[in-house]
Amino acid sequence: MKVDLEKCIGCKKCIPFCPQGAIHVEDKKAFIDQEECVECGICVRQIECPRKAFYEPEEVRQWPRSVRKVFGDPTEKHESTGVRGRGTEEVKTNDVTGRVKRGEVGFALEFGRPSIGCRVKDVEVVTIPLAKMGIEFEPCNPLTSLLDTETGIVHDDVRNEKILSAIVEFKIPEERFAEVAATVYDAAQHCKGTVFSWGLVVRYAEDGTIPVTKTLDKMGIKYPKNAKVNVGLGRPLTNA
Numbered sequence: 001m002k003v004d005l006e007k008c009i010g011c012k013k014c015i016p017f018c019p020q021g022a023i024h025v026e027d028k029k030a031f032i033d034q035e036e037c038v039e040c041g042i043c044v045r046q047i048e049c050p051r052k053a054f055y056e057p058e059e060v061r062q063w064p065r066s067v068r069k070v071f072g073d074p075t076e077k078h079e080s081t082g083v084r085g086r087g088t089e090e091v092k093t094n095d096v097t098g099r100v101k102r103g104e105v106g107f108a109l110e111f112g113r114p115s116i117g118c119r120v121k122d123v124e125v126v127t128i129p130l131a132k133m134g135i136e137f138e139p140c141n142p143l144t145s146l147l148d149t150e151t152g153i154v155h156d157d158v159r160n161e162k163i164l165s166a167i168v169e170f171k172i173p174e175e176r177f178a179e180v181a182a183t184v185y186d187a188a189q190h191c192k193g194t195v196f197s198w199g200l201v202v203r204y205a206e207d208g209t210i211p212v213t214k215t216l217d218k219m220g221i222k223y224p225k226n227a228k229v230n231v232g233l234g235r236p237l238t239n240a
């Protein structure tokens, strides 16, 4: 994103809105740190700039900078998947296609957060060890198209792009949960320069218990049992 300096009057109204803290005002003009800007578009959509000084230059839509836009602006569709947002449609609900069946565990490892963001290459802290274990990354997740899925290494051209966040998504059979959980836990100790959160998707067992909790307890990992429900969908119950 850029600011038209002819228009800007340096009022500073925009500064608190930028999730990356990328805007600063100097000599009554606003400037954007192009390295930190994740092209989320909030400055255009949400800020009451009295001069409408923000504009999107052409390079925002050009590779590789366009990666920032699709991972940071929820109004933008990913070319590789046709989906808006950082993960698949069902990453938080398992409600769209019921991808995670009984006996399986879905993982959603979300890198970056507003204010900190991440570089695309930061995901390698988990994708490399997971690829070594033969994990298959979710093909409908837009991050997967930026990786060599055999090695988990991020493609050279996008490695250093700064993005708001990205989600590493995959699923495994329940029997592999302990070893994969240990790998993710170990990776978390080596994550530098950003943060990642760890979401698990499982179905209740027939007896009403939640699979994987015993393993998490053994590992000493505390977890909230969040449930996210989309009322009105629910097709997956037919193929549980």
Ligand code: SF4
Pocket (backbone or CB within 6 Å): 003, 007, 008, 009, 010, 011, 012, 013, 014, 015, 025, 029, 030, 047, 048, 049, 050, 051, 052, 053, 054
């Ligand atoms: S809100 Fe607009 S006019 Fe005010 S400092 Fe920001 S860019 Fe400049």
Ligand code: SF4
Pocket (backbone or CB within 6 Å): 001, 017, 018, 019, 020, 021, 022, 023, 032, 036, 037, 038, 039, 040, 041, 042, 043, 044
């Ligand atoms: S596009 Fe987003 S990150 Fe970039 S300056 Fe605007 S609000 Fe900040």
